[in-house]
Amino acid sequence: MTDSPNTPLRIAFSADHAGFELKTLLIAWLREQGHDILDLGTDSDASVDYPDFGYRLANSLERGDAPFGITICGSGIGIAIAANRNPHVRCAQVAEPVSAALARRHNNANAIALGARLIGVDMAKACVTAFLETPFEGGRHTHRVDKLAHPQEAA
Amino acid sequence: MTDSPNTPLRIAFSADHAGFELKTLLIAWLREQGHDILDLGTDSDASVDYPDFGYRLANSLERGDAPFGITICGSGIGIAIAANRNPHVRCAQVAEPVSAALARRHNNANAIALGARLIGVDMAKACVTAFLETPFEGGRHTHRVDKLAHPQEAA
Numbered sequence: 001m002t003d004s005p006n007t008p009l010r011i012a013f014s015a016d017h018a019g020f021e022l023k024t025l026l027i028a029w030l031r032e033q034g035h036d037i038l039d040l041g042t043d044s045d046a047s048v049d050y051p052d053f054g055y056r057l058a059n060s061l062e063r064g065d066a067p068f069g070i071t072i073c074g075s076g077i078g079i080a081i082a083a084n085r086n087p088h089v090r091c092a093q094v095a096e097p098v099s100a101a102l103a104r105r106h107n108n109a110n111a112i113a114l115g116a117r118l119i120g121v122d123m124a125k126a127c128v129t130a131f132l133e134t135p136f137e138g139g140r141h142t143h144r145v146d147k148l149a150h151p152q153e154a155a
Numbered sequence: 156m157t158d159s160p161n162t163p164l165r166i167a168f169s170a171d172h173a174g175f176e177l178k179t180l181l182i183a184w185l186r187e188q189g190h191d192i193l194d195l196g197t198d199s200d201a202s203v204d205y206p207d208f209g210y211r212l213a214n215s216l217e218r219g220d221a222p223f224g225i226t227i228c229g230s231g232i233g234i235a236i237a238a239n240r241n242p243h244v245r246c247a248q249v250a251e252p253v254s255a256a257l258a259r260r261h262n263n264a265n266a267i268a269l270g271a272r273l274i275g276v277d278m279a280k281a282c283v284t285a286f287l288e289t290p291f292e293g294g295r296h297t298h299r300v301d302k303l304a305h306p307q308e309a310a
Contacts, residue, residue, distance in 0.1 A: 047295075051302035058306075075257045077247045077264070078299065084239035085306035092232045093248045099273065102230045109232070118254065140202075144233065147206035151213075151240035 009132060012066040014040040014057040015116075016050040016079065019072025022116040022124055026070065029125065038066050050074075054082025054091075054113075061110055062088040069111035070128060076115035083111055087149050095119050097130035104134035108145045164287060167221040169195040169212040170271075171205040171234065174227025177271040177279055181225065184280065193221050205229075209237025209246075209268075216265055217243040224266035225283060231270035238266055242304050250274050252285035259289035263300045 011030060015023035020042055027037050040056045042048045050073040057071045057079075071091065073079040080093040091111035092103030095118060103109035112131045114124050136145075147153075166185060170178035175197055182192050195211045197203045205228040212226045212234075226246065228234040235248040246266035247258030250273060258264035267286045269279050291300075302308075 049299045049302055051299055051306075055306060075254060075261065077254065077258050078262045078303070080235075080248070081239050081245050081262065081303055082306070084236050085242060085303070087240060090236050093235070095250065095254075099230060099232065099250075099270070103232050106230065107233045107236065115254070144204045144206055147204055148233070148236055148240070151206075151210060151237070 008034045008036055009068060010036045010038065010066040011132075012038040012040060012057055012060045012069040013071070014053040014060075014069070014079075015042060015072035016053050016074070017042060017045045017047050018074035019079070019114070019116045020045050022114065022121065023072050025121055026124060026128060030128070050078045051082040054079040055085070057111060058083045058086035058089045058091075062086055067110060068132065070114065070131075071111060072114045072116050074115060074117040076113040076118065080113035083113065087151055090145070090148055094127045094131070096123065097126040100127040100130035101134040104131060105137045106141050107148075108136040108141070163189045163191055164223060165191045165193065165221040166287075167193040167195060167212055167215045167224040168226070169208040169215075169224070169234075170197060170227035171203050171208050171229070172197060172200045173229035174234070174269070174271045175200050177269065177276065178227050180276055181279060181283060185283070205233045206237040209234040210240070212266060213238045213241035213244045213246075217241055222265060223287065225269065225286075226266060227269045227271050229270060229272040231268040231273065235268035238268065242306055245300070245303055249282045249286070251278065252281040255282040255285035256289040259286060260292045261296050262303075263291040263296070
């Protein structure tokens with residue numbers, strides 16, 4: 001993104017039960033900053049299956065509901081795998097802001113996955129800020145990113 | 156895995172140029188432990204595209220060449236996205252062994268992605284050891300893992 005951090009962004013969110021509380025906190029925090037949030041659930045801490053919510057985020061990004069997505073499960077691992085089944089999604093599983101920034105800069109990530117049982121709220125916020133404020137570098141990274149949309153053409 | 160850590164395992168490896176050196180070190184270290192390594196390249200530090208090597212690992216796991224795979228790029232992000240395009244692959248991007256163990260325990264991960272420019276050799280070895288020595292828990296995790304094989308049935 002080349003937008004200023006204060007430009008309102010549309011951001012889709014999903015989480016399983018383990019991520020529900022962190023999702024709630026991050027959505028409130030981003031709404032306070034003026035961002036437009038699409039909350040795709042889950043809506044409580046009742047047990048659900050993380051793949052359903054990874055797919056839900058992916059489908060929403062593919063439809064163009066939002067340019068960016070954030071998805072949360074206990075570790076961030078399973079929900080990132082699910083989201084990345086969709087070739088439209090480039091979801092980086094991140095636990096610190098260096099990776100969140102690199103995911104934008106080099107991979108043009110349109111989603112991040114967070115692990116609510118592995119990182120704290122302030123670290124999660126630092127990841128989100130780095131994700132939303134870092135632009136894609138383009139250049140030599142562009143054709144590599146393009147290849148991520150065409151797995152069926154793999155060598 | 157319920158095997159002892161000393162049971163020889165067949166492990167497929169791939170990396171882009173940024174991961175070439177770490178791949179070389181890890182392969183030598185695992186061969187010293189008696190493991191059977193399938194090296195899918197790249198074979199030098201000449202620039203290549205990480206998606207090609209993520210897909211190469213995924214195709215190899217899908218063919219059944221090896222039960223486990225390790226793939227490496229600069230951050231681990233892009234090559235994990237590529238590998239996870241294949242519904243046969245459950246690739247966890249890991250930077251510390253807690254996540255590597257959780258990926259096995261909860262997600263039955265058959266691959267990990269490492270970021271050669273983000274973690275050091277000893278941390279990478281700790282991730283690999285946790286990945287290879289931790290069993291899948293099964294139970295409530297099984298039907299969630301099964302859903303990762305069927306993204307087209309997503310809600």
